[in-house]
Amino acid sequence: MGGRRFSLDWLGAIPFLAYVAAFLILPSAIVGVGAFLDANNSFTLDNFVHLSRSYIVTSTIETTFVSAVTALLGASLGALLSYAIVTGSPNGLLRRLVVSASGVLAQFGGVTLAFAFIASIGPAGFVYLFAQSHGVDYYAHGIWLFDLPGLNLVYLYFQIPLMVLVFLPALDGIKPQWREAAESLGGNTWHYWRHIAGPLLFPAFLGAVLLLFANSFSAYATANALINQGQPMLSQQIAGALSSEVGAYEPGFAKAIAIQMIVIVTVVTVLYTVLQRRTSRWL
Amino acid sequence: MSERAGVEVRLENLVRRYGTVTALDGLSLTLAPGELVALLGPSGCGKTTALRLLAGLEEADEGRIVIGGNDVTGLPTNRRNIGMVFQAYSLFPHMVAWENVAFGLQMRHVGTAERKKRALDTLELVGLGKFAYRYANQMSGGQQQRVALARALAINPQVLLLDEPLSALDAKVRSRLRDEIRRVQLEVGITTLFVTHDQEEALAIADRVGVMQAGKLEQLGPPTLVYSRPATPFVADFVGLTNRMAGTVRGGAVEVRGASIPLVHPDTPDGPATALVRPEAVTLTGNADGESGPLIGTVIAVAFLGAVSRVTVDLGDTTVLAQLPTSAASQHPAGSRVRLELRSDPVLVQREETAPVAS
Numbered sequence: 350m351g352g353r354r355f356s357l358d359w360l361g362a363i364p365f366l367a368y369v370a371a372f373l374i375l376p377s378a379i380v381g382v383g384a385f386l387d388a389n390n391s392f393t394l395d396n397f398v399h400l401s402r403s404y405i406v407t408s409t410i411e412t413t414f415v416s417a418v419t420a421l422l423g424a425s426l427g428a429l430l431s432y433a434i435v436t437g438s439p440n441g442l443l444r445r446l447v448v449s450a451s452g453v454l455a456q457f458g459g460v461t462l463a464f465a466f467i468a469s470i471g472p473a474g475f476v477y478l479f480a481q482s483h484g485v486d487y488y489a490h491g492i493w494l495f496d497l498p499g500l501n502l503v504y505l506y507f508q509i510p511l512m513v514l515v516f517l518p519a520l521d522g523i524k525p526q527w528r529e530a531a532e533s534l535g536g537n538t539w540h541y542w543r544h545i546a547g548p549l550l551f552p553a554f555l556g557a558v559l560l561l562f563a564n565s566f567s568a569y570a571t572a573n574a575l576i577n578q579g580q581p582m583l584s585q586q587i588a589g590a591l592s593s594e595v596g597a598y599e600p601g602f603a604k605a606i607a608i609q610m611i612v613i614v615t616v617v618t619v620l621y622t623v624l625q626r627r628t629s630r631w632l
Numbered sequence: 633m634s635e636r637a638g639v640e641v642r643l644e645n646l647v648r649r650y651g652t653v654t655a656l657d658g659l660s661l662t663l664a665p666g667e668l669v670a671l672l673g674p675s676g677c678g679k680t681t682a683l684r685l686l687a688g689l690e691e692a693d694e695g696r697i698v699i700g701g702n703d704v705t706g707l708p709t710n711r712r713n714i715g716m717v718f719q720a721y722s723l724f725p726h727m728v729a730w731e732n733v734a735f736g737l738q739m740r741h742v743g744t745a746e747r748k749k750r751a752l753d754t755l756e757l758v759g760l761g762k763f764a765y766r767y768a769n770q771m772s773g774g775q776q777q778r779v780a781l782a783r784a785l786a787i788n789p790q791v792l793l794l795d796e797p798l799s800a801l802d803a804k805v806r807s808r809l810r811d812e813i814r815r816v817q818l819e820v821g822i823t824t825l826f827v828t829h830d831q832e833e834a835l836a837i838a839d840r841v842g843v844m845q846a847g848k849l850e851q852l853g854p855p856t857l858v859y860s861r862p863a864t865p866f867v868a869d870f871v872g873l874t875n876r877m878a879g880t881v882r883g884g885a886v887e888v889r890g891a892s893i894p895l896v897h898p899d900t901p902d903g904p905a906t907a908l909v910r911p912e913a914v915t916l917t918g919n920a921d922g923e924s925g926p927l928i929g930t931v932i933a934v935a936f937l938g939a940v941s942r943v944t945v946d947l948g949d950t951t952v953l954a955q956l957p958t959s960a961a962s963q964h965p966a967g968s969r970v971r972l973e974l975r976s977d978p979v980l981v982q983r984e985e986t987a988p989v990a991s
Contacts, residue, residue, distance in 0.1 A: 526722040529689055530780075532709040533716040534736030534787060544735070548726050630769065631725040 377611065384604035396605035405586060405606065412566060412583040415497055419504040420561035426505070427512020428520075428554060434513070435520045448517070451510035458507055459570035466503050466575070470494065495576055503575055504568065508561050515560055519553035522632025549631055556624030563617045567610065583610055638666030638823035639700030639790045641686070646695035648681050648847075655681040657847035659695070663791075668817055668824040669852075670838035672831055674870065678847040679827045683793050686825060688712050700790055710739075715784030715822075716793040720800035722780055723768040729755060729779045730764040736787035754782040758816060774805035781813060785820060792817065792824040798833060810837055831871050835859060843867045861896060865982040868908045873942075875909040875952050879981070886981050889926035889947070891974045895981060905981035911942060913975040914954035916961075920969040927972040931964050945970060 387393040399405070434444045470476045472492050480487065493499050523546055531541045569584035576582075580589050583606060590603035641663040648656040656678045663669050671679040684690045686697055688709035697705045704712050715736075723732050730751040737747035755761050758778040768776050777797050784792060794813065798806040814837050817824050828834050834841045835855040842852040843866070851863035862868035879888035884898035886907045893907060920928045929947040941961035943954045952972060964970050 524721055526718045527724060529687075529709070530716065530718065530722045530724070530783075531735070532689070533687060533712075533714055533793075534783070535710045535713075535739035536735075537710055540739060544738075545724055549724075 380604045380607045380611070383601055384608045386601050388601070393601070396599075396601040397608075399599075399602050400605055400609055405583075408581060408583050408586050409609070411497060411581045415500055415504065415582070416562045416565040418501050419508045419565045420558045422501070423505050423508025423561050424512050424516075424554060424558045427509045427557075428516055430509065431513050431516045431520050434517065435523075447513060451513040454510035455507055455514055457510075458568065460574040462503060462506060462571050463574035466494065466499070466506075495578065497581060500572055500575060500581075503571060504565050508565060511561060511564060512557055515557045516553060519550055519557075519628055519632050523549065552624040553628040553632065556621045556628060559617045559621040559624070563614045563621070566617070567614055638664075638821050640665050640698075641700075641791055641823050641825070642696075642698040643682065643686065644696040644698065646682065646685055646697070647693045648678075648685060648690065649693050654847050656685070656692075659844075659847065659849060661842060661849060661852065663823050663825060664839075665823055666821045667839045668814070668826060668837065669840050669842060670826040670828060670834035671842045671844055672828060672834040672871070673844035674829060677844040679829075679844050680795060681847075682844075683795055683825055683827045686791070687714055687716055687793050712791075713787070713789050714791045714793055715787060715789035717777065717780045717784050717795065717797040719796045720773065720777070721768075723776050723783075725768050728765050728767055729760065729771070729782075732768075732779055733783045733786045736783065740787065751782075751786055754786040755779070757785070757819070758782045758812065772805070773801050774809050777801065777809060778812065781816065785816070785822070789822065792822045794824065794826040796828055797826075799828070799830070806833070813837065835871070841871075843870060845870075860977075862908075862980060865908055865980055868980050873911050873953055873955075875911060875914065876982075877907045877909055877950065877952070879905060879907045881905050881981055886979065888974060891927065893974055893976055894978045896978045897980070900981060903983075905983055908980045908982060909952075909974060910977070911953040911955035913977050913979075914952060915973045915975065916943060916945070916954055916956060916964050916970045917973055918971055920971040923969065923971070925971070927974070929970065929972065931966050931968050931970055933966060934961055934964070945972060947972075 384396050385392055385394070387395065430447065434447055437443045466474075468474050470487075471494055472488060477488065488494075494502075527545050528541050531545050536544070567584065569582070569588070572582045573585055573588065576585075580586055587603045587606050587610075590599045590606065592598070643659055643661045646656050646659045647654070655676075659678065659682055661669070661682070671682060673679045681690065685692050688704070688707060688711075692705065695705075696703060699712065699714075723729075724735065727735070730748060733751035733754050734742075734747040737750055742750070752761065752764055755764050758781050760775060760778050760782065763771060763775060763779070766775075768779075771779065780797070797813070798809055801809065810833055813826075826834070826837060835858070838855060840852055841855050841858045843850045843858060845866050851858055851867045853861075853863075858867065859871055862871060868874050877888045879886045879893075881895070881900050881902050881904075883902070884900070885892045885894050886905060887893075888907050888909070893909070916931075927947070929945040929952070931943055932946045932951070933944040935942040935944075936958060939958060940955055941958045943956060943961050943964060945952050945954060954972065
């Protein structure tokens with residue numbers, strides 16, 4: 350009587366919490382501790398000092414560049430596609446088709462995706478052979494598919510659908526009355542986008558760019574399957590430091606690179622969360 | 633807020649089709665300067681289409697729109713100088729109240745200081761001076777609609793359009809804001825078109841009420857006339873409650889259960905018809921225990937509506953609604969036997985459910 354009943358509702362979350370503990374918290378803790386250990390399991394900061402090695406700095410820059418380019422391009426193209434969907438019928442075929450396809454394609458990656466591109470537009474792919482037979486040689490200046498430009502293109506394949514999934518709810522939140530109100534008050538299309546829709550959608554767009562950046566930044570399998578010359582991406586550098594093929598087995602260093610990536614992705618994710626919160630207040 | 637004289641607004645033979653559906657079928661309507669006309673009708677009757685054509689948000693297939701003597705039929709919305717209040721949620725959510733109100737002034741290149749002053753003045757006009765720095769999500773639905781009203785008025789429009797502005801509000805706020813809109817409209821003197829499906833709202837606020845059905849204006853007139861002298865059975869049915877009582881037309885009157893009631897249209901041909909009788913034209917007299925007759929029945933329900941009550945009486949083959957002062961209705965509790973009297977106010981009759989009698 351009068352006592353507070355102990356709620357057991359949280360019991361339902363146990364499987365999820367166990368999953369998070371086993372596959373997120375525990376590995377992160379292992380990485381976090383291991384980054385500060387040397388080969389003899391003694392405390393060291395050397396692993397972090399080694400992050401200034403030139404090839405790591407280059408990888409960081411290239412990973413950031415690829416992530417930024419695919420995030421900005423993916424967000425722009427995905428936003429345009431989302432806009433096309435929103436301006437169509439709410440239950441139309443285009444919307445159902447694109448949303449369903451985006452749900453699948455946003456998760457498409459790794460060896461399968463790399464192979465799809467190699468088999469289609471690669472140097473022996475059917476698209477390339479067809480284009481070549483019609484006088485078009487898009488590899489005339491070198492085979493760019495297996496380098497950073499190719500990686501950008503392949504990443505866009507999952508970045509654009511992800512943008513559609515993330516940005517569509519924000520566009521759906523834009524009410525037609527706002528445009529009509531702006532027009533009745535003397536505004537034109539430019540005024541509407543400049544003063545109403547633009548400011549309302551900008552946080553959502555920026556947040557989506559950050560999410561796409563993090564998505565690209567942490568990708569590994571696709572880059573590894575596509576690029577066989579060098580290891581331009583940071584995630585590949587981790588794999589390299591864990592591999593003993595060239596006698597460079599440095600698990601502590603690999604974990605330091607992972608910490609660097611975790612920090613960057615965490616910062617990006619926090620910013621994304623802040624922007625999402627702002628968006629949800631308005632839309 | 634400067635005083636201004638309203639302008640005349642003319643909708644001339646407007647037609648609007650959506651594919652095979654004709655939403656507006658030759659609507660003609662003239663609003664006198666400073667007048668508030670309410671368009672009333674069920675969903676899909678074309679009232680909102682009429683308002684959207686006047687606003688320029690849609691184009692008419694045929695017809696003309698004239699505001700203040702100028703033909704604006706081909707003008708886009710942003711060049712018509714109209715103020716519009718939408719059903720709900722039309723405030724820009726990322727702007728505080730005064731910024732919302734100032735938006736139209738910004739579009740007219742009014743300087744920052746001047747537009748803020750005018751926005752604050754207009755917010756005072758609608759009683760929201762203290763809410764100038766609040767976002768839409770920090771205000772109630774009624775407050776948001778008042779800001780929307782201020783926003784529409786701040787640009788000194790020639791015409792004010794209200795598209796069911798009260799429909800998303802609860803009853804008490806709706807009634808208060810309705811009066812507020814009327815007060816401001818009279819104060820500003822602006823010609824106003826008010827679209828609603830709520831008859832009480834239309835009758836309470838308008839100088840004239842236009843009842844629409846199937847894209848046409850069934851009747852246009854002062855609220856009292858529309859209510860007491862409906863031009864068509866549809867108007868009688870839609871505006872207020874109506875008892876449909878079987879009877880026979882004979883010599884300019886209709887005989888209903890032994891009572892003779894004069895007709896609105898005395899030239900109606902003789903023959904069987906359904907009389908449309910208002911509940912307030914039905915009165916209950918005395919206790920009729922043990923009696924029988926065509927106008928004697930049993931009270932089956934009494935609905936308390938405040939000053940008046942609505943009594944449902946079962947006459948055996950039909951039920952009849954009577955609206956009485958609550959003090960009178962309380963003398964006839966459910967189960968009591970009563971005698972009905974039909975007041976001799978002129979009524980409309982209908983031959984069939986769907987075929988109104990020609991006037």
